[in-house]
Amino acid sequence: MEIIQLLLDGFLVALEPTNLFLVIIGCAVGLFIGAMPGLGSVNGVAILLPVTFIVPPTSAIIFLAAIYYGAMYGGAVSSIMLGIPGASTAVATTFDGRPLAVQGKADMALVAAAVASFAGGTISVILFTAFAPPLAHVALAFGSAEEFALMLLAFGTFIGLGGDDIPKTIFSILIGLVLSAVGLDVLSGQPRLIFGDIPGFFHGINFLVLAIGIYGIGEILWTIESSRGEVQVSQAVVTVRRIIDSLKQMGKSIKTVIMGSFVGYFVGLLPAAGATPGSIMAYGFAKTMSKDPDSYGKGNVDGVAAPESANNAASTGSMLPMLTLGIPGSPTTAILLGGMVIWGLEPGPRLFVDQTEFVWGLIASLYVANFFSVVLNVAFIPLFIWVLKLPFTILAPVIFVLCVVGGYAPTQDMHDVWLMLIFGVVGYLMRKLDYPMAPMVLAIVLGPLAESSLRQALLQSEGSLMVFIERPISGPIMGVALLLFLLPVFKAIKAKLTNSKGEVNAASGG
Amino acid sequence: MNLKLRRFAVLPLVLTAAAFFVSTVNVAHAAWTPRKPVEFVIMAGPGGGADKMARLMQTVIEKHNFSPKPFIPVNKPGGSGAEALVHMKSKKKDNHIVMVTLNSFYTTPLRQPNLRVDPLTFKPIARMAEDTFILWVHKDAGITNIEQFVDAAKKAGSKWTMAGTGKGGEDELLTSFLNKTYGLKMKYVPFKGGGRVAKELAGKHANSTVNNPSEALGFYESGDVVPIVAFTKDRLPLFPDTPTMGEVGVPYSYFMQRSVVGTPGMTDDAYEFYKGVFEKVYNSEEWKAYMKKKSLLGDFLSGNGLVDYWKVNNETHRKMLKEIGEI
Known part of the structure; x- marks a missing residue:
């Protein structure tokens, strides 16, 4: 067992006093950065990169990886507590995390997020340990056609579920797709939908602007309306016993996790995808597989567990193409890659052979970082709950300020702040008219990836659609995706057979 | 409420004006330094040659404390750099923003006159290097020289895919050059960033690329991709067995600038500051090592020297784009 020996050597490196200290500090800093709306792991790693020049390269990457991990945990905190995604990777956590908090079950959601993150982190690190080099080739086998098939599958999970109003879901996805088309086209370089010549639209619509708008601002408006101005205090309570109970309940979510x-992990492996699409897709799959899909979006613990386990797993996954192929799988790993260059480490297929101490020290520190992140996170839960118990008159302005900061931070453009406020009003109206908003967020995240991969694949195949079906990986994925799209039709036919006189409006996708 | 807000809004203005007054009177001769973090725009996506290089520059600046305020890298890869160019133009006269640029600096404004960007108005801070291009194929294609390449590509016709970065950029120009010179019909498919292009070839989703050595190096070292010919005047030290275009009978070379520019209308004292910073970066050990390792060429250029270089290249690109019918 050569791998186990290498891993044990790695643990010796990770548990050196300096490195252990850096892991703990990194997790704490990451937790805070992740919890601040607008600041994500990208910013954290970018800001702290220069600090790492005073320590050896192995310690440096251990520190940055700890921040990366901590931020993945922290992102869930503000998604659940305030309904504002703390980081792009935690958008899907808002879908069910916020309703849980409103029902006074914030502690349960936070425990679920922490445990799921821990499990996701651990499972992915084990996968990383055992199959790192062969999996690098899986990433290579994914071309444009496969990428598009995967995106279609993700859309399919959101359409092909019962429960939600299907025409409204499709409408919501289409709005998201239109919004994702705004800005400069990757392939032709031409600006699209820029409304004359508004410079703010050139960089497209940042999906965090949309997500913070509809969830953060929309939520405030909704609360004000539903409480009719009466001051309300959340009924959230926290005791050690409740936390232990929540931990016990997590057993039910094992499959989802x-x-x-x-x-x-697998979405994280693919270059250009990263943790955000990964977490949203995991949410969609969880909902599809669930026996009770209707409860999603209304406060289902599994709806928190799925994206949180996925985003941590993806953060490990996206390290793999960075280390073995030199291609960053996410924006954060792009910055880590820059760090490696200056530390004198050349990422590439030979890194695992030439720099064993570095690679295995990093892998071992991922285990350690995971452990400390979950401990720190659970320990802070009472503090988070305390925030939730603040009167709404104090909390609402705080949330509003955080929304504005979060909307401004990614692009540093006031244009986006105004846009976010507009989305807030739109989100509020959509909610009033009972339109699902998650599909719109999904569409704006996956839309650009789906569009460019579709066009690239069609260019390569000279316009033949067979490219999606003929290829060994994309074919099966495509098949499953189409099945999901047709699921509502089957359901409708079934309903017609059992209730032969009922009128059926079969919604077909494709 | 409104009045109160207005009073608050006026306060920073007064303070800035006061600070400006004090600084111009008292320290008129002190050199300009940034007062806040510098936005370091990268005109390409993460993982490509420009991106890796910009992040190296940033880390060198941080490591040696060349700047009192940090440089914060921001990728703006959209539309072959159009996003970054428009952004720089809209930040006119802003002293706290600089951009790492490449040859789409010429080609994108030429192809898209509606952007109304004139690259020659940008502040010529530094040319850090000239990057080189190599024609790559996958090792499984069994191609080792240009004759075999031309045979295979001819046979495949328009089924032969060349992956490259962006539309109408360096990679597409080189593709059309090869098509024209050898009578080929290779099809060009644009991707976002050179790292992604390298992956397309290594994963056999494309037949060939014209990646920069820095982008393909990892897969070259692992033996997945094979260099066929270099678009340089002399053989590259890193690839001593790879012939140049001249050696295979077509005297042709093409380079990509790796430059740093300021916004149009950046003040001269700010320009002096950035020029100093990047000159120090150019002379640093890390930069020298990087240039050697990634087969980068070229001297440090700034000011009028750089503008002259731009003028020549702008005209060359205008001609090349006209030839392939892009403009």
Whole structure:
């Protein structure tokens, strides 16, 4: 067992006093950065990169990886507590995390997020340990056609579920797709939908602007309306006993967590995808597989567990193409890659052979970082709950300020702040008219990836659609995706057979 | 409420004006330094040659404390650099933003006159290097020289895919050059960033690329991709067995600038500051090592020297784009 020996050597490196200290500090800093809306792991790693020049390269990457991990945990905190995604990777956590908090079950959601993150992190690190070099080739086998098939599958999970109003879901996805088309086209370089010549639209619509708008601002408006101005205090309570109970209940979510971890890890492996699409896709899959899909979006613990296990797993997954192929799988790993260059480490297929101490020290530190992140996170839960118990008159302005900061931070353009406020009003109206908003967020995240991969694949195949079906990986994925799209039709036919006189409006996708 | 807000809004203005007054009176001769973090725009996606290089520059600046305020890298890869160019133009006269640029600096404004960007108005801070291009194929294609390449590509016709970065950029120009010179019909498919292009070839989704050595190096070292010919005047030290275009009978070379520019209308004292910073980066050990390792060429250029270089290249690109019918 050569791998185990290498891993044990790695643990010796990771548990050196300096490195252990850096892991703990990194997790704490990451937790805070992740919890601040607008600041994500990208910013954290970018800001702290220069600090790492005073320590050896191995310690440096251990520190940055700890921040990366901590931020994945922290992102869930503000998604659940305030309904504002703390980081792009935690958008899907808002879908069910916020309703849980409103129902006074914030502690349960936070425990679920922490445990799922821990499980996702651990499963992915084990996968990383065992199959790193062969999996690098899986990433290579994914071309444009496969990428598009995967994106279609993700859309399919959101359409092909019962429960939601299907025409409204499709409408919501289409709005998201239109918004994702705004800005400069990757392939032709031409600006699209820039409304005359508004410079703010050139960089497209950042999906965090949309997500913070509809969830953060929309939520405030909704609360004000539903409480009719009466001051309300959340009924959230926290005791050690409740936390232990919540931990016990997590047993029910095991299947979701395992699924989320695998989805997150494999999506994270693919260059250009990263943790955000990974977590959203895991949410979609969890909902599809669930026996009770209707409860999603209304406060289902599995709806928190799936994206949280996936985003942590994806953060490990995206290290793999960075280390073995030199291609960053996410924006954060792009910055880590820059760091490696200056530390004198050349990422590439030979890194695992030439720099064993570095690679295995990093892998071992991922285990350690995971452990400390979950401990720190659970320990802070009472503090988070305390925030939730603040009167709404104090909390609402705080949330509003955080929304504005979060909308401004990614592009540093006031244009996006105004846009976010507009989305807030739109989100509020959509909610009032009972339109699902998650599909719109999904569409704006996956839309650009789906569009460019579709066009690239069609260019390569000279316009033949067979490219999606003929290829060994994309074919099966495509098949499953189409099945999901047709699921509502089957359901409708079934309903017609059992209730032969009922009128059926079969919604078909494709 | 409104009045109160207005009073608050006026306060920073007064303070800035006061600070400006004090600084111009008292320290008129002190050199300009940034007062806040510098936005370091990268005109390409993460993982490509420009991106890796920009992040190296940033880390060198941080490591040696060349700047009192940090440089924060921001990728703006959209539309072959159009996003970054428009952004720089809209930040006119802003002293706290600089951009790493490449040859789409010429080609994108030429192809898209509606952007109304004139690259020659940008502040010529530094040319850090000239990057080189090599024609790559996958090792499984069994191609080792240009004759075999031309045979295979001819046979495949328009089924032969060349992956490259962006539309109408360096890679597409080189593709059309090869098509024209050898009578080929290779099809060009644009991707976002050179790292992704390298992956397309290594994963056999494309037949060939014209990646920069820095982008393909990892897969070259692992033996997945094979260099066929270099678009340089002399053989590259890193690839001593790879012939140049001249050696295979077509005297042709093409380079990509790796430059840093300021916004149009950046003040001269700010320009002096950035020029100093990047000159120090150019002379640093890390930069020298990087240039050697990634087969980068070229001297440090700034000011009028760089503008002259731009003028020549702008005309060359205008001609090349006209030839392939892009403009």
